[in-house]
Every structure is written in C-alpha cells, then in structure tokens.
Amino acid sequence: MSVTDAPKIVTGRIGFDDSHTLERYLDTGGYDGLRKALTMTPEAVAHEVDTASLLGRGGAGFPAGRKWAMLRKNPVTYLVVNGDESEPATFKDHLLVERDPHQLIEGVLIAAYALQVSQVFIFIRGEFALGLERVQGALNDAYSTGAVGRDIFGSGFSVDVVVHPGAGAYICGEETALLESLEGKRGFPRIKPPFFPAAIGLYGEPTVVNNVETMSNLPWIVLNGGAAFAALGEGRSTGTRLFALAGHVNNPGVFEIEMVKTTFDDLINAPVLGGGIPHGRGLKAFIPGGVSAPWFGPDQIDLPLGQDEVAGAGSMLGSGSVVVMDDHTCAVRASWRITKFFSRESCGQCTPCREGSGWLEKIMERIERGHGREEDLDLLLDACDNIAPGLTWPPQQTTICVLGPSIPSSIGSAIRMFRDEFLVHIKEGGCPYE
Amino acid sequence: MSDHVSATPVGTPRRVGAPPPPSHLSADTLARARQIIALYPEARSALIPLCHLAQQEEGWLTAEAMVDIASLVGVTPTEVLGTASFYDMLHTEPVGTYLVAVCTNIACLLNGAGELLEHAETSLGVNAGGTTADGSITLEEAECLADCDRAPCVQVNHRFVGAQSPETFDQLVTDLRAGTRSADIPSHGTLIRVTRTTGLEADRAQVASERAAMADAQKARSAAAEPSPKGGS
Ligand SMILES: Cc1cc2nc3c(=O)[nH]c(=O)nc-3n(C[C@H](O)[C@H](O)[C@H](O)COP(=O)(O)O)c2cc1C
Ligand code: SF4
Ligand code: FES
Numbered sequence: 001m002s003v004t005d006a007p008k009i010v011t012g013r014i015g016f017d018d019s020h021t022l023e024r025y026l027d028t029g030g031y032d033g034l035r036k037a038l039t040m041t042p043e044a045v046a047h048e049v050d051t052a053s054l055l056g057r058g059g060a061g062f063p064a065g066r067k068w069a070m071l072r073k074n075p076v077t078y079l080v081v082n083g084d085e086s087e088p089a090t091f092k093d094h095l096l097v098e099r100d101p102h103q104l105i106e107g108v109l110i111a112a113y114a115l116q117v118s119q120v121f122i123f124i125r126g127e128f129a130l131g132l133e134r135v136q137g138a139l140n141d142a143y144s145t146g147a148v149g150r151d152i153f154g155s156g157f158s159v160d161v162v163v164h165p166g167a168g169a170y171i172c173g174e175e176t177a178l179l180e181s182l183e184g185k186r187g188f189p190r191i192k193p194p195f196f197p198a199a200i201g202l203y204g205e206p207t208v209v210n211n212v213e214t215m216s217n218l219p220w221i222v223l224n225g226g227a228a229f230a231a232l233g234e235g236r237s238t239g240t241r242l243f244a245l246a247g248h249v250n251n252p253g254v255f256e257i258e259m260v261k262t263t264f265d266d267l268i269n270a271p272v273l274g275g276g277i278p279h280g281r282g283l284k285a286f287i288p289g290g291v292s293a294p295w296f297g298p299d300q301i302d303l304p305l306g307q308d309e310v311a312g313a314g315s316m317l318g319s320g321s322v323v324v325m326d327d328h329t330c331a332v333r334a335s336w337r338i339t340k341f342f343s344r345e346s347c348g349q350c351t352p353c354r355e356g357s358g359w360l361e362k363i364m365e366r367i368e369r370g371h372g373r374e375e376d377l378d379l380l381l382d383a384c385d386n387i388a389p390g391l392t393w394p395p396q397q398t399t400i401c402v403l404g405p406s407i408p409s410s411i412g413s414a415i416r417m418f419r420d421e422f423l424v425h426i427k428e429g430g431c432p433y434e
Numbered sequence: 435m436s437d438h439v440s441a442t443p444v445g446t447p448r449r450v451g452a453p454p455p456p457s458h459l460s461a462d463t464l465a466r467a468r469q470i471i472a473l474y475p476e477a478r479s480a481l482i483p484l485c486h487l488a489q490q491e492e493g494w495l496t497a498e499a500m501v502d503i504a505s506l507v508g509v510t511p512t513e514v515l516g517t518a519s520f521y522d523m524l525h526t527e528p529v530g531t532y533l534v535a536v537c538t539n540i541a542c543l544l545n546g547a548g549e550l551l552e553h554a555e556t557s558l559g560v561n562a563g564g565t566t567a568d569g570s571i572t573l574e575e576a577e578c579l580a581d582c583d584r585a586p587c588v589q590v591n592h593r594f595v596g597a598q599s600p601e602t603f604d605q606l607v608t609d610l611r612a613g614t615r616s617a618d619i620p621s622h623g624t625l626i627r628v629t630r631t632t633g634l635e636a637d638r639a640q641v642a643s644e645r646a647a648m649a650d651a652q653k654a655r656s657a658a659a660e661p662s663p664k665g666g667s
Binding site for chain 2: 244253
C-alpha cells in the first residue's frame, strides 16, 4: 500500500465544522492567494497555472492552463464555473460547494483576474439547496470584505460574480448545454464546431468553462507556485485530486489523493481510505471514472490513479468517481440501471442516443426480469454499435455530444466480463441474485 | 394547493407593446424577481431562477406564474412552459407539500435503494411520481443526487436527509406529516434561503467600458509579449 502524505490542497479546511464561514477561511490563509495574484500580472498568474499542469477536473481532463492560453490572444468575455455535478456516483463538488465555498470563490476570482474577465457565473446544480445557500452566503461576505466587486482589494480590478441555480438535468453538465441553460433555454448541447465555448459561448461571446474542483485548486497554486503543484503526481497527472468512492466499501467518501502514486487497490482497501469491501466479500468489478467509463475487474486493481494510466488500460478517470461492486452484485441489474439513467437523461436531439438508449434499456429490463432471449446479447451489441460504431474506446462520435457514445460502456463491459451471467438470466428465466 | 384555472391560457401571444398582465406573484416575489433579472446581461437568463422562485409559493408552476415570468423576462408563456418542462425540478403539475426523492442510481442501488423505493411505494400507497391522498408527499425516483456515500440517498424538498432504511424512512414521513421537520426542511424552491445582499454597485455601461479597456490592455500586452511560454512537464 502506498498512501502518500501529500498536502491537502483542496480539502485542508474540511475538518473544521465551520469550514464554510469567512472567519474560518480568513483564519486559515483565505484570500491570500487572490491578494498575491493581484500583485502579479494576469499573464504571470496564467503562467503558474500552466506550469502546474492542472488538468480539468470536470471529466475531459483538458489542461486548464492550455485552455486559458488559447484565449490569451483574443479576450474572453465570460467565465462560467461548472458545478452541475450529476454524473452518477460523483460527489466531490458537492463537498467543495457546501464545505469550502470561499475557496471556490477565491479560485474563481483568481481565474477571472488571469483571464481579465469581469463577469462570472457559477452554475450550481439545483438539487444542492444547501450548496447554493453556502456559495451565495460566502459571496455576500466576500463582497463585504472587498474581495469581489469594484476595485477588489484596491487593485483596480473589478469583477461581478453571480450564482446561478440549475433545475435538474444531467445534460446541463455538458458545457454547451450548460450555456444554453444559463441563457434560459432547454439544455440542448450545441454543435461543435462552431459552438466551442472559447469561440462562441455565452450570449455568443468567448467563454471559459471550468469545473468547481479545477477552480478550487487555484488559491493553493498561486500561493505555492505551479512548480510545487507539478512536483506532486507524475507525468501529465500532477497534483492531488479528489476521488469519490462509493458502492460496496466500508468507508465510502471523498478522498484527496496524490495522482499516480496511489492505486485503485489502495483507494478501495487501505484502512485510511475505502477500508475494503464489507462482509468479507470479494471484488467483482469496479467503475474507474463515472458511469460513462468502461468497467475494470480485479486484474486492473493495481493500476495507478493517473489519467494516462487509466486511459492506457482502456477506460477513463473521468470525473474521479470509483464505484465498487462486490461478488454478490448482479452485473445485468447494475448495467441496466446505468442504461436507464442515460435513457432518462438523453436530451433527445440525436436519434442514436435518444432511440438507442430507450431500446437498450427495454432489452436490458427484459433480460433482468427473465424474459430475455439468447439473440438479445447480439441485439444489444448491435444497438451499441449503432450508437458508437466499432465499440472502440474512446468511442466514435455519431452525435452532438458525448453522452450518446458513453451509453455502450456499461453494457459492453458487463457482456464482455460477465456474459455467462446474462445467459443464466435468459436460461433460468430470472435474476440468479434475487 | 391551487386548483384554479388559468385566466390567460399558456400560449396566448402577448401583443408587442401591450401592458404587462396583472401579476399573480406576491409583491415580495416580484421584487426579488426584478433583482434577479438585473444580475444578467440578458433577462431571459433569469427564466429558470424565476421558475424556482415562483415554485416557492405553491410548490409548482401555475399557468399564471408562467405568464408572469414570461412578461418579466420578455418571452411568450409557451417558451416558459417549453423550457420548464425540460427540467426535472420544475413542476407544471401540482406536487405535495414535501417532495421526497429516493435515488436508485448505481451507488444507491448497490446499497439497497431498489428495496427502499419499493418500501416507500408500499408504505405511502403511491407509485414513484405519485402524490399521497392527503397531498402531503410526492414520491420521486431520482437519478444520482451526489450524496452517494450516504446511500441509499434521500432528499426532501432538495435537502439531504442522509441514508435511510425502511424504518427510518417511515419515521421521516411521520415527522414530515407532523410538521416537526419544517425548520430544517423549508418549502419548495431551492432559492428560498438564497439572497444576494450586495452587488457590483456600478452600472453595466461603466463595467462594460472598463472591460473594453482591460481587453485593449491585454491585447497590447500579448502583442508585446514573446510567444506564450509552453507549460506542462
Ligand atoms: C454528458 C456530460 C456531462 C458532464 N457533466 C459535467 C459536470 O457535471 N461537471 C463538470 O464540471 N463537467 C461536466 N462535463 C464536462 C464539461 O463539458 C466540461 O468539459 C468541463 O466542465 C470543463 O471543465 P474542466 O476543464 O475544468 O474540467 C460533462 C460532459 C458531458 C459530455
Ligand atoms: S448525444 Fe444524446 S444528450 Fe447529447 S445532444 Fe445528442 S441526444 Fe442530446
Ligand atoms: S448514486 Fe444515489 S446519490 Fe449518487
């Protein structure tokens, strides 16, 4: 086991009951990162973030510094922060918005300064009623201490930050759907090109979209320097990262872990982390990065928690959520539930996604309930192939956004790893685990 | 719960230049609505926040409320309905006093959410999506609510109440009906306790001109700078 004692970059304050208050924040170095950033040039701040090699924490893992650099030549109008967090089993941003809203706001202000943006929107999932209260409350306090608003900390830089509530739609986590929603419309993803947010974003203006966790790393990076961040982790996966661990583990929760230095085995089994699988059961499979990611089996448990390492093994680290399934789990039921999620959340614009997810869900339900046929397995794979031709990883895209091509991951994994279980359902006319 | 019929059917186009229809929103809600609209460069962006706000009054979006929202943000009532109907949290039909959402997505499923939902349906006597006869509870089967380490996850009016077993669930329902949870679980509408008390305190035109000046300065700087340094390791 190797659980490193890397610094807690974004969860350092979580141990305090009053971690969300301005008093606690100021007592623990709060807004020092912003004060320091304001003494630097915007380019120098952006350069630190570039040096840190901070990979976006929203799912795609694109380096934040590089995203900003693309925009350094033509000015950005809006910064939009993605706090929609609806990917199943992902709950790290939930922690950050409820427990350390000032850290998020400070990060946002640093980014706004680096990008020279004077209008920011923080989009927070509507179901986070307490999170919305906490962030708005923190923002009110930040305004009164002069950290936000006109001429912040006497620097001459002015910025307005608005907290915007979502209204319950997974697809609004996709950045262009989020922008549509922020414009007061249905959350329909936009076609890229031409609607890359950096070119044609909110109200048609160049826009940067970054995740809540990505932003929350910035105060530390500015205070300690990008190089200190890059010294943690390995390769492209630098720094620490939040992993949300759930499913069949003794100690589920959000853990801040140094990238690459720790393995899935450590995360699931180390006593200070997941604490192992309950009831002395064995590991059947785990999902390494959100329900869009292909599953791994016990053979992959020694893989390090690094973006390229997981990608190289045929899946993705995605949103940093790990779901553990013990050896009493029904693979058919698990993949059916995930498919049902996609079917419910497809926005409906693209035929392969809308129709495909609906049919896949129906066939999966039929198998789980004991009315399946042997041909159903080929039918499932054929439907998956129609959504993402070739069933490769990463998947081919036939649709406007990547929700569609993510649908086959769970079914493809379940059939590949547990084909026998599907056949037992079919031959015995029901779920053997019930 | 409201059962009145809309005076202005949703979909009735508003003539350009016609006076806005009389407001069905309370004076307080209306004042907050105007404050929210002022936060955005374009009024339509306030559409969803205003739907949340309007839902605070009766838990759902009445046709009258949608007419009011439409006139406040400058779209037709049909556009409000068309947008609202996309979102799970915006209700265009009446709901109970308490919206009880049971997540059955993967992490909760692995921890007994299927059984919990079945129990809830039996003990409340409604299927997911239904409202109890006394109008107190609407049961929902939810997608992941991002509280997966406290599984199976339940929310009441979008407040997390922690993992529930069939027994604690029944107690929760009893408490809700008895009104003993009303302090920590306010009525619908996630914005109910969210108030922006301060703002930029400058007009938009001034901020826009400052932004233009910042942009010019930035352009000048990047023109003067070397090719931007390559990052990464
Ligand atoms: C279907 C779908 C859902 C997504 N959901 C989220 C989300 O909830 N939160 C998030 O930050 N990014 C989400 N993303 C990724 C965003 O589109 C975007 O890449 C991200 O917000 C960029 O921020 P980052 O570079 O800081 O990661 C989602 C993408 C897709 C395709
Ligand atoms: S892939 Fe699915 S969710 Fe994405 S735009 Fe198409 S229909 Fe909508
Ligand atoms: S899976 Fe139920 S809250 Fe996340």
